[in-house]
Each structure stands twice: as structure tokens, then as C-alpha cells.
Amino acid sequence: MQYDFDSIIPREHTNCLKYDWRKQIFGTDNVIPFWVADMDFKVANEILEDIHNAVNHGIFGYTYQYDSAYEAFISWQKKKHDWNISKQNILFFNGVVPSINVIIQEFTEPGDEIIVQPPIYHPFFLSIESNKRTVIWNELQENEGTYYMDFENLKSQIGPRTKMLLLCNPHNPVGRAWKKEELEELHAICKEHNILVVSDEIHSDILFSGTHTPWAKISEDASQNSITLMAPSKTFNIAGLHLSVIITENTAYYKRVQNFINTIHLTMSNTLSLVGFESAYTKGDAWLQELLTYLHTNMAHIHDYLDDTRIHTNTPEATYLAWLDCSELNLSEKELHAKFVEAGVGLSNGSIFGKGGEQYMRLNFACPRKTLEQGLEKIQKIAR
Ligand SMILES: Cc1ncc(COP(=O)(O)O)c(C=O)c1O
The missing domain is CATH 3.40.640.10 (Type I PLP-dependent aspartate aminotransferase-like (Major domain))
Incomplete structure (x- = not known):
């Protein structure tokens, strides 16, 4: 791999929604965020360099x-x-x-x-x-x-x-x-x-x-x-x-x-x-190709952690968003939300996406594998 997707880049206190709005969304900062659809990866160096050059021009x-x-x-x-x-x-x-x-x-x-x-x-x-x-x-x-x-x-x-x-x-x-x-x-x-x-x-x-x-x-x-x-x-x-x-x-x-x-x-x-x-x-294409490989492995990890539990994941053909079927847990939307927050993970409630989403949670898996694994360990506990 030419590009680094494993490094965990702290995003707290950068005014980013995903981390700095956790209290507003989940009532606590104590959740690993897997909600809003952006990625925890650094932008490709090639893009950063062009933006840096434009910044350095100064006008x-x-x-x-x-x-x-x-x-x-x-x-x-x-x-x-x-x-x-x-x-x-x-x-x-x-x-x-x-x-x-x-x-x-x-x-x-x-x-x-x-x-x-x-x-x-x-x-x-x-x-x-x-x-x-x-x-x-x-x-x-x-x-x-x-x-x-x-x-x-x-x-x-x-x-x-x-x-x-x-x-x-x-x-x-x-x-x-x-x-x-x-x-x-x-x-x-x-x-x-x-x-x-x-x-x-x-x-x-x-x-x-x-x-x-x-x-x-x-x-x-x-x-x-x-x-x-x-x-x-x-x-x-x-x-x-x-x-x-x-x-x-x-x-x-x-x-x-x-x-x-x-x-x-x-x-x-x-x-x-x-x-x-x-x-x-x-x-950006070379970066994207490696990103897709990395995301694909992340998706496989979700299956490794959740297959044979009561939470069932899909295999998305596209998007870095997994759609977790939690219906076997037999919880209301509110209870489902509370259960995940209590476990220390911040996902999007399926119910926000309208009809048919009530028993689901959406997991954004565009993050370093270590972050994903930490989250999946917590989700696994709910799912068992
Ligand atoms: C399907 C879809 N459309 C649009 C957006 C947001 O687009 P924008 O930020 O350009 O308004 C998202 C973001 O998650 C999305 O999933």
C-alpha cells in the first residue's frame, strides 16, 4: 500500500460534525463515532499538495x-x-x-x-x-x-x-x-x-x-x-x-x-x-483504488464480528455504509439507540431514513481498522 489508511488522526476539537457534535447527537462524547458520512482518512497527498500550493499563493x-x-x-x-x-x-x-x-x-x-x-x-x-x-x-x-x-x-x-x-x-x-x-x-x-x-x-x-x-x-x-x-x-x-x-x-x-x-x-x-x-x-485515482481495497476489508471485518450474532449486516455493493438489521434484538427505536450509546458506539439510527429503517442501524466503516475493531467489539456485546 502506497497510502496510509491505518493511522488514527485525532479529529476532536477540529469543529468536525462527526466528533465534535457527539454530545448533541448522542448526549455524550463517550462514543466512537460511526455516523455522519465522511471518512477518518487523510485526503490523498496529491490533492493536499495542490491545495497547499494554492494556499501558498496567498490570494x-x-x-x-x-x-x-x-x-x-x-x-x-x-x-x-x-x-x-x-x-x-x-x-x-x-x-x-x-x-x-x-x-x-x-x-x-x-x-x-x-x-x-x-x-x-x-x-x-x-x-x-x-x-x-x-x-x-x-x-x-x-x-x-x-x-x-x-x-x-x-x-x-x-x-x-x-x-x-x-x-x-x-x-x-x-x-x-x-x-x-x-x-x-x-x-x-x-x-x-x-x-x-x-x-x-x-x-x-x-x-x-x-x-x-x-x-x-x-x-x-x-x-x-x-x-x-x-x-x-x-x-x-x-x-x-x-x-x-x-x-x-x-x-x-x-x-x-x-x-x-x-x-x-x-x-x-x-x-x-x-x-x-x-x-x-x-x-486521486491511485488513492481511491487503495481506499476501495481497504474499505472492502473493513466490510469483511464487520461480517467476521457479526456473523452468527443477532445483528445481521448487509454487504453493500456501493457506499461505505453498512446497514445493520437489529430486529432480532426486539427493541424499540429508542431502546436500540440507547443500547448502542450505552455500549460506547455512535451509529445513525435507521429510523431517521424513513419507513423500513426502524429496526436498523447504519454503520459508517470508513475509518482505520483499529477504530472499526474497537467499535465492533462493543457492538458484538449487544449482538450476542
Ligand atoms: C445520497 C447523498 N446525497 C447527498 C449527500 C450530501 O451531499 P452534499 O454534502 O453535497 O450536500 C450525502 C451525504 O451523505 C448522501 O449520502
Whole structure:
């Protein structure tokens, strides 16, 4: 290994959510944190060096979104997902969740219905609710630890005010990298009912098995009827830099999003974020390959510790998030939360991800193996 994922880098007192908000979230600092989705690994040296150079220059004036940043992203998509996009399809923005909110506001009206498929990353439905739109829940169906979309239920729920579907591709928290055939079936339904698909693909590069299918690649129609959101933040552990991209090959949609962004004057990006973005997509691949190997072994460790106990883990195809089925413990959501905190580990309660999450806990395993093992020993005690 060229890169070091084993070193434990203290993050306490750095104003990071994961460590410095433990008291707020868990009522105590005395838990090993496995909750919010960022990693406890140092960013690749190549990226750090480019950011250091930009810092050393010493001037952080207004910066436009320069061609080489676009090109870095375009080449990455071509290389990693065989997806051809052009500069005129891409808009930079300050994060995926802010983008979801812009798109909800631009493409729907208060009272319109927007579909989500829980258990799902909670800001999806929180954004719908905070914008006074109505959430349509199409709960995923679980079968032997794997989750599937329920197309029949989806069809039965669509009405005249159903305007949009927020897709999580791959899906946080259940770790599915949706197959092309599944996406095609979903597209057929959305096309028939004129439902705009917003595909959040922020986790697409943390992939362990199968392939990532960009929604826009499944067909020309799907591409025209969608907006895709991506970012280097999960892949390269630069979430705090807050830079993401909005991609659509539909020229009319592109103009509408662009006008919205112009209107709120968020057209420029953070100088250092752009440097990190370009550097990640041009120089981060070797680090990412080693990271994936390391994470894969971490996942195997979770199985080693928990197989043959009363807590059952899935094997995510994508994301560094394990989805722990705790139903055999027969505890309420509140009791489950308390049990984990009491044991000294801070996980995300499955219930925050909506329907179907009540008996689960989400474990972020993007941390040094020693930290993970310490946590797993504690979880094992609950699980026995
Ligand atoms: C599916 C998904 N989308 C978006 C985000 C956050 O994106 P951003 O920080 O760019 O708003 C996360 C973070 O965990 C996520 O899991």
C-alpha cells in the first residue's frame, strides 16, 4: 500500500460534525463515532499538495469555473462510467442537497408530489417537506438482506400532481448499486407519467461489486428527462469543500437551473474547492483504488464480528455504509439507540431514513481498522 489508511488522526476539537457534535447527537462524547458520512482518512497527498500550493499563493480572489476543472470531471466520467458528457451539460453548485432544493423549487409547485424510496438519505424527504411539497413514499422491499424497488406500489401511487422522483443511485443507506434493468423499469414508469427524475450519484465511485449505471446513460429519453447530481466529496473525503455538479443533457432544463443559480447569485465557486475538485478527478485515482481495497476489508471485518450474532449486516455493493438489521434484538427505536450509546458506539439510527429503517442501524466503516475493531467489539456485546 502506497497510502496510509491505518493511522488514527485525532479529529476532536477540529469543529468536525462527526466528533465534535457527539454530545448533541448522542448526549455524550463517550462514543466512537460511526455516523455522519465522511471518512477518518487523510485526503490523498496529491490533492493536499495542490491545495497547499494554492494556499501558498496567498490570494483567494474571485475565481471563475475554469475549463480544466470541467475537463477533469468529464474525463473521470468517461473513464470510470463510460459516460460522455460535455461542458455545456454541467453546472457547478455548492452541494448535492442544495442542488436538490434548487431543482424542487424550479420544477415543482407547493403541493406537488415527489417520490422517494425509503429507507433513504433523510435530506431527500426533508427537502421535499421544507419546500411544502408532498412526499410520496415508495418503500423499498427487502429480501434476504438485498433491497428492491417496488414498481407495482409505485404505479399505484402516482397521481396527476406527481411531478418528480428523487433517485439515490447508488442508494444510501441500503448500499444498492441499481442494475441497468431496474433503472430501465423505473424509467418506463416515469416516462409514462411525465415524472422528472433527479438522480443523486454522489456515491457512484465507492463501488465494490457490479457497475454503476448513470441514470442518463440508460437511454436518450432517460437522459433528456433527468438531472444528475455528482460530487467528489464522498469519494475523496472533501465534503467540507462543498462543491458539486449538476448535469443535464436537456438544454431547457439546463437553462432553468442556470437561471435559478444566476438569480440567487451563487454562480461562483470557492477558490480552494475548485482546486480540490480538479486535483481529485485528475490525481486521486491511485488513492481511491487503495481506499476501495481497504474499505472492502473493513466490510469483511464487520461480517467476521457479526456473523452468527443477532445483528445481521448487509454487504453493500456501493457506499461505505453498512446497514445493520437489529430486529432480532426486539427493541424499540429508542431502546436500540440507547443500547448502542450505552455500549460506547455512535451509529445513525435507521429510523431517521424513513419507513423500513426502524429496526436498523447504519454503520459508517470508513475509518482505520483499529477504530472499526474497537467499535465492533462493543457492538458484538449487544449482538450476542
Ligand atoms: C445520497 C447523498 N446525497 C447527498 C449527500 C450530501 O451531499 P452534499 O454534502 O453535497 O450536500 C450525502 C451525504 O451523505 C448522501 O449520502
